Amino acid sequence: MLIQQIRHLLALLLLVTVPMAYAADPSSEQAQQEMALMAQQQQVLAAQQQAIQTLQQHPQLAEVELWSAIKNGDQGVSAAQTTGAGKLINVVGNEGKIVRSEYMMPAAAFAVVGVFGLFLLFFLVNGPAKLAHGFSGKMVERWSQADIWLHWFMAISCLTLMFTGLNILLGRFVLQPILPASVWAALIYGSKTIHDWISPVFIVSWVICILKWMPLQLFKMYDLKWFVSVGGYINFGPFKGKHPDSGFANAGEKMWFWTLALFGLVVVVSGLLLLLPRLDLPRDVSVFALLAHDAAAVILIAFTIVHVWMATVLSEGGLESMVTGYCDENWAIQHHNLWYDELKSDGRIKYK
Numbered sequence: 001m002l003i004q005q006i007r008h009l010l011a012l013l014l015l016v017t018v019p020m021a022y023a024a025d026p027s028s029e030q031a032q033q034e035m036a037l038m039a040q041q042q043q044v045l046a047a048q049q050q051a052i053q054t055l056q057q058h059p060q061l062a063e064v065e066l067w068s069a070i071k072n073g074d075q076g077v078s079a080a081q082t083t084g085a086g087k088l089i090n091v092v093g094n095e096g097k098i099v100r101s102e103y104m105m106p107a108a109a110f111a112v113v114g115v116f117g118l119f120l121l122f123f124l125v126n127g128p129a130k131l132a133h134g135f136s137g138k139m140v141e142r143w144s145q146a147d148i149w150l151h152w153f154m155a156i157s158c159l160t161l162m163f164t165g166l167n168i169l170l171g172r173f174v175l176q177p178i179l180p181a182s183v184w185a186a187l188i189y190g191s192k193t194i195h196d197w198i199s200p201v202f203i204v205s206w207v208i209c210i211l212k213w214m215p216l217q218l219f220k221m222y223d224l225k226w227f228v229s230v231g232g233y234i235n236f237g238p239f240k241g242k243h244p245d246s247g248f249a250n251a252g253e254k255m256w257f258w259t260l261a262l263f264g265l266v267v268v269v270s271g272l273l274l275l276l277p278r279l280d281l282p283r284d285v286s287v288f289a290l291l292a293h294d295a296a297a298v299i300l301i302a303f304t305i306v307h308v309w310m311a312t313v314l315s316e317g318g319l320e321s322m323v324t325g326y327c328d329e330n331w332a333i334q335h336h337n338l339w340y341d342e343l344k345s346d347g348r349i350k351y352k
């Protein structure tokens, strides 16, 4: 009875408002919009009426069918205008949530703890890659001031994205249980805000870095030998004392560069899809972008840990070049012999 009364009331409302909108000015934009809205409301009303009728005729059957259709992600009619508003349950969203918590979260935890632990173990067993002839004290120019600024803008923004991103992904398991609620709330809100606002710094510096440094990072045949002798970083067995040929960048650095180029692209594109609300993406695309963002970030985090280890502790004399722009001559000869020989023979070598 109540449903019928509501239906009569709505029908009456439509009867009264439609002629009024026409009377105002049928060709005006406002009248057109109102007409479109009313047509939509009528459509929703018709769909509701049909659903009510089906439920009244076959109460049990209709409920089962309705619920299983909703669970399978069936699309209905809604007056809301946003993409996917007609779907009550987003099946891909639920599946994406499972992939994220069952695969991405453990992978991210391994990328941090596992890679760091494995490298620490390797370092304890192997020790640092020392300069065979010690430091010469003669400093050779390797990076320009512009390159140094570029590297640190990209590195600091990227590390900030990694720390805040890891907190967004794993913080609720690692930090939330041990922090007071107010501190955790501030931390997670801060992480999200910083993650959003620092990303343009990373994107701009990453684009410039990839374009500017690409010519230095092309693979050559001699890079294969670098891989075979593990770059000359191993201090025992048949690898000990080996110093494979290397140009400006060695094969390991080239691999890092191209990983950063490829997975950086995935992270940047998927991040922009997630960040820009006006895109109003279908929910399936958003879920896919989120998973791609997570997977690419996990790979970048693992490689970054290796890169920082190599630059800071493994390669004696390596960090100096990215701080001052100059490297020790003996470091250049041991780690980048072909580049050093070329500079010498061309007369382009610059000492401090």
Ligand code: HEM
Binding pocket: 142, 151, 154, 155, 156, 158, 159, 249, 253, 254, 256, 257, 260, 304, 307, 308, 311, 312, 318, 319, 320, 321, 322
């Ligand atoms: C505390 C963190 C970091 C340190 C200490 C560090 C250190 C260094 C050093 C010393 C070099 C020069 C190696 C050479 O002259 O041959 C270098 C190069 C480079 N860094 Fe970093 N870096 C850090 C973080 C990052 C991050 C987060 C990224 C990526 C977003 C990055 C990307 C690169 C790239 C692409 C190169 C050039 C390729 C190479 O030489 O490996 N760095 N870094």
